[in-house]
Amino acid sequence: MKKSKESLYDPKIKFKPNGKVDNTVSANMNIEEGIFCGVGYSLTQAKNAQIIPIIQSWSGLNSHKLTLGTTRQGKSRMMVADIEQQIAHDDNVLVEEPKGSTKQEMIGYLIELAIKYKRTSDLLYVSPYFKDMSEWFNPIYRYKNEQIGSMVADIIKTKDEFYANIAKAIVTSATLGLEFLEKFEHHQNPYDVLIMEKIEYAKAYTRPTNRINKYIWGDLFKEEEHGIELDIVSSLKNGKDNAEIKLINEAWARTKLRYANEDIFTVTPLRTFITLRDLAQFETIAALSALYQKVEEAYATVKENDEYAYLRKLGAEAKNELNKISSRDSGFFSKVTTTYSTVMSDLITGDVGTVLNDSKINRLADYLTSEDRGAIIIVQPFPMIYKTASEALGKILFYMINSLAGYVGASGAALKRRLYVNIDEAGSVLTDIVRELANKGGGLGFSLFLYTQSIADIEDTLGDVGARILMDNMNTKAIFKGNDPASLKVISEMLGTRKKASSTGTSSDMRNTRVTVATKDEDIAGASILSQLDARKYILKHGSEIYLVSAPHVEDAMFHIMMPTTSLGEISKTADDKINQIAKEMA
Secondary structure, three states, X not given: OOOOHHHHEOOOOOEOOOOOEOOEHHHHOOOOOEEEEEEEEEOOOOOOOXXXXXXXXXXXXXXXXXXXXXXXXXXXXXXXXXXXXXHHOOOEEEEEOOOOOHHHHHHHHHHHHHHHOOOHHHEEEEOOOOOOOOOOOOOOOOOOXXXXXXXXXXXXXXXXXXXXXXXXXXXXXXXXXXXXXHHHHHHHOOHHHHHHHHHHHHHHHHHHHHHHHHHHHHHHOOHHHHOOOXXXXXXXXXXXXXXXXXXXXXXXXXXXXHHOOOOOOOOOOOHHHOOHHHHHXXXXXXXXXXXXXXXXXXXXXXXXXXXXXXXXXHHHHHXXXXXXXXXXXXXXXXXXXXXXXXXXHHHHOHHHHHHHHOOOOOHHHHHHHOOOOOOEEEEOOOHHHHOHHHHHHHHHHHHHHHHHHHHHHHHOOOOOOOEEEEEOOHHHOOOHHHHHHHHHOHHHOEEEEEEEOOHHHHHHHHHHHHHHHHHHOOOEEEEOOOOOHHHHHHHHHHHOEEXXXXXXXXXXXXXXXXXXXXXXXXXXXXXXXXXXXXXXXXXXXXXXXXXXXXXXXXXXXXXXXXXXXXXXXXXXXXXXXXXXXXXXXXX
């Protein structure tokens, strides 16, 4: 018997004027209740199942979401639907799209959504390839010494932990020494830190306007004529006596040397504003020995009383750590620090170096932790261009997020807005840090939404054990059409089975009939089904519930973004023009 339309569709289903189901986000979004995932029906309660709008509660999504699907099956549009609702919910949103796309669709979508939900001031862009448009940030700003050492050790890829531990020891000893010197010098002159802090926040304020002016004026741009410049030093001198003005002038002279990237033999970096580029200077025995000498000289003058007890303790610890490192054989030291030097070089030079070192503060972290504003961040590391440097940039970003989660756990104070971390092509950028965030971040205000083509991508990056740990923490899984039989078998087993009843009947000459009923387990969605899903249809597993769903309809991006770079076609045309010009001159 054919079901009526009323019994087939839940009353909450929306219809278009032409009678078709309206499956758009805008028509179905219930932002207080949760994320609209499309329309579909339950496979775990298949008997008399209605087609319903599938809404996942926000609390359920705290345990992360994994979306699997091959190219052109709807995975990317599903990502846009998820992100729209995260933005509408007024949460913090980070989108990592490693390789970009034609017409830069994801940037176009984010601009469109930021306008739609009145959050344009929350937009931030991070990419080394477009460094002049990118937000510059110092990833280790406000980090503790041990955190910086651990981060550098994690970035170094080596099977032998010995080399990573050497890198950690170098970084930790250097930061300890610089912390002692900064606190010691602060007693003589408190203006070094104050001047640099004011300059850095002034630069963060003026840089966006100066970038616009630079594009307007082009080659004619001069910051002193067309830009904004704040005179920090003059404002500090107002109302000060001669003694204070002398201290300000001395601090300003040292500050100019620091901004000129003078080496540590001339002026030591300020520990508060230390960058990776500053740390890279301490990769030789000579540099660490010089720092040890400065610490020892300053320590000898510290008074031995209760007021300075904390400073003497810090100085003694710094001396001890620096002495252990700087007293090593220089030949041996040079060999074991090769990997450290190579990794640091990737992080302090070129385009990646500009993004990570040309600001000494971290506005990304400021946005993410703000009580008054949110953050919508898009990250494009372009691994096909930057390779190892791009991988290191990705690790640094996730280390920063993991660190924020750690602070939340330590303080007990949750961030005002939950952070949704959306990673496209996730298989290529997963690291142990991301796995750790998946394991611990859910309860601390951080949710991962991972989008990738296959479980094999995850296993290739994290290994079998790491992949299982990550999968166990993905409470929600969306599976589009796949092709790899091995992966489909794993997914089918993950979705589980259901009981199916079957009956057999026998009859005798005495007109007696015997009916036997048996139940057997069958796959809820077998590999053959998963390989034959139509485009934009997917299996959704949320907790113990499993649905067959038609993904939300997402229109093409309204904005087509043309980034300020020469296209390959333009390069080819320029080359042809030059060849033709030379041919004419030689004819």
